[in-house]
Amino acid sequence: MCTQVTPIGISLQNILLATDFSSCSETALSYAVGMSRRYGATMYTVSAVPEEFSDVQPPDPFYLRHSAENKMANFVKSDVFQGIKHQELVKEGFISEVLSELIGRLEIDLIVLGTHGRGGIKNLVLGSVAEEIVDSAYCPVLTVGPHVSSKLEPELRLRRILYATDLLPGSARALTYALGLAEHEHAHLTLLHVLKMPTDVPLGSREAERDTAMKRLVQLHPRETTLSVETEFIVEIGAPAEHILKVAEDQGADLIVMGPHRTSYARVSAHLPWVTPHQVLCHARCPVLTVRD
Numbered sequence: 001m002c003t004q005v006t007p008i009g010i011s012l013q014n015i016l017l018a019t020d021f022s023s024c025s026e027t028a029l030s031y032a033v034g035m036s037r038r039y040g041a042t043m044y045t046v047s048a049v050p051e052e053f054s055d056v057q058p059p060d061p062f063y064l065r066h067s068a069e070n071k072m073a074n075f076v077k078s079d080v081f082q083g084i085k086h087q088e089l090v091k092e093g094f095i096s097e098v099l100s101e102l103i104g105r106l107e108i109d110l111i112v113l114g115t116h117g118r119g120g121i122k123n124l125v126l127g128s129v130a131e132e133i134v135d136s137a138y139c140p141v142l143t144v145g146p147h148v149s150s151k152l153e154p155e156l157r158l159r160r161i162l163y164a165t166d167l168l169p170g171s172a173r174a175l176t177y178a179l180g181l182a183e184h185e186h187a188h189l190t191l192l193h194v195l196k197m198p199t200d201v202p203l204g205s206r207e208a209e210r211d212t213a214m215k216r217l218v219q220l221h222p223r224e225t226t227l228s229v230e231t232e233f234i235v236e237i238g239a240p241a242e243h244i245l246k247v248a249e250d251q252g253a254d255l256i257v258m259g260p261h262r263t264s265y266a267r268v269s270a271h272l273p274w275v276t277p278h279q280v281l282c283h284a285r286c287p288v289l290t291v292r293d
Contacts (some may be wrong), residue, residue, distance in 0.1 A: 003047050010039070010177070010180040010181055010184045010270050011080065012035060012036075012039040012040075012041045012109045012110050013039075013041055013042065013107070013109055014041060014042050014044065014079055014106055014107055014108050014109050014110075014111060015032055015035055015036050015039075015041045015042070015043050015044070015108070015109065015110045015111075016043075016044045016045075016046055016099070016102060016103070016106070016108045016110070016111050016112070017029060017032040017044070017045045017046065017111075017112045017113070018039070018046050018047075018048075018095060018099060018111060018112070018113040018133070019045060019046070019047050019075065019113075019114075020047065021047070021071045021072075021075055021286060022112030022114065022116070024115060024116055024144065024145075024146060025113075025114045026114075026115055026150070027144050027148055027149070027150045028112050028113055028114035028142075028144040029045075029075075029078070029080065030044075030080065030150045031112055031118050031142060031144055031156060031287055032045075032112035032142075033080045033081065034156025035081065035112065035142070036078070036084045036085075036086070036108065037084055037156070038157070041084075041085075041109070041110075042085040042086065042087070043081075043084055043085065043086040043087075043088070044086070044087050044089060044102070044106060044108070045072065045075065045076060045086060045088045045089070046088075046089045046090075046091065046098065046099070046102060047071070047072055047089075047090050047091070048090075048091050048092070048093055048094065048095040048098040048099075049064050049065050049068050049090065049091070049092045049093075050064070050092075050093075050094065052108075052174075054289065065090065065092065068075060068090045068151070069090050070140075072088050072090055073088075075088075076088050082099040089102070090098055092100075096132055096133050096135070096136060096240050099111065099133060099137065100137075103137065103138060108138055108139050108141075110139060110140050110141075110142060111133065111135065111137055111140070111141045111142065112142045112144065113130055113141065113142075113143060113144070114130070114143075114144045114145075114146075115130035115144070115145055115146070115281060116130075116146055118164070123166060130143060130281070132289045133283065134277070135277075135290075136155050137292070138292065140177060140289055140290065140291045140292075141288050141289070141290045142288070142289050143281050143287060143288045143289075143290065144287050145281055145282055145284050145287075145288070146282070147283060147284065147285045148284065148285060148286060148287060149159055149285075151226075156186040157185065158181060158182075158187045158254045158255075159185070159187050159188065159254055160187060160188045160190070160251055160252055160253045160255075161178055161181060161182050161185075161187045161188070161189050161190070161253065161254065161255045161256075162190045162244070162247060162248050162251065162253040162255070162256045162257070163175060163178035163189065163190065163191050163192065163257045164192045164193075164194070164240070164244045164256060164257070164258045164280075165191065165193055165200060165258070165259070166240075166259070167193055167195070167213065167216055167217070167220075167222070168259075169293065170259050170292075170293040171258070171259035171293070172208060172293060173235060173259070173291050173292065173293045174257055174259040174289075174290075174291035175191075175220060175257075176256055177257060177291050178191075178257040178260050178288065179222070179229065179266070181255070181257070181289075182229045182231075183228055183229055185231075187229075187233070188230045188231075188232070188251075188255070189229050189230065189231045190231070190232045190234060190247065191217050191221065191231065191232070191233050191234070191245065192219060192234045192235075192236070192243070192250060193213050193217050193234075193235050193236075194211055194217075194235075194236045194237070194238060194239070194243045194244065195209055195210065195235065195236070195237045195238075196238075196239070196240065197209065197237060197280060198238075206237060209237075210235050210237065213235045214233060214235045218233055221233075232282070234247060241275045241276045241279035241283075241293050242255065244276070244280050245279075245283055245284060246260075248284060248285070248286060249285060251288050254286055254287075255286055255288075255289055256280060256284055256286060256287070256288045256289070257286055257288075257289045257291065258277065258280065258288065258289075258290060258291075259290070259291060259292070259293060277290065
């Protein structure tokens with residue numbers, strides 16, 4: 001059972017934006033800049049140049065690096081960078097390995113990245129690495145999917161936050177971030193749990209399960225934040241991803257906070273289209289903050 005937690009003070013001093021210069025990265029840029037302004041953080045914009053290729057005649061690595069450096073130079077010319085501390089880095093290697101090294105060396109508090117939202121069996125090997133980064137990074141990851149609109153506000157303000165939990169211990173740290181952000185932003189916070197059960201379960205048993213889940217959900221909320229954070233509790237029955245996305249849409253959520261899927265095979269599970277976090281990341285109309293325990 002997930003135990004009650006104490007909200008943390010949100011301190012985001014170093015934010016890393018991983019970019020491939022695509023349209024998805026441009027949307028993620030607005031959120032990275034908004035968070036950097038909001039919290040007075042230093043922003044690092046990072047692009048990785050692959051070192052290995054499967055082609056018979058691989059591209060010239062010197063050309064690739066030069067091209068990436070030129071794209072980076074044009075990328076950071078945007079007016080949105082004005083007024084924030086930022087640094088640009090072009091590194092060689094696989095992006096997930098590059099980020100793992102930078103997280104520790106630069107003391108990164110948050111990674112921001114865009115994802116194309118591609119799914120399907122084909123993309124077990126060929127798909128985006130965004131979900132893999134979400135599942136492996138030791139700091140929280142803010143994922144901006146293909147259905148998220150670009151924010152044009154000078155500062156990112158979160159008015160409604162949705163925390164989706166499976167009520168397992170591994171989701172406790174995600175709750176501390178949801179509570180901390182809600183306190184800092186004076187945002188409305190919704191705690192959501194979705195029960196998965198067979199459709200042939202008698203109605204009385206379904207309602208009893210719902211009541212039990214609601215009690216556990218309410219117990220997660222620390223008493224000391226009762227007055228400072230406007231909180232709502234929802235328990236649904238059905239497909240988790242479907243209900244998470246629907247509640248977020250109905251409430252006009254500015255952010256979804258959740259823990260990652262747990263498995264021994266991070267690369268494979270991250271791309272399976274039936275995994276709840278993957279579906280949420282691909283289809284959410286607001287950013288998704290994933291926090292490992």
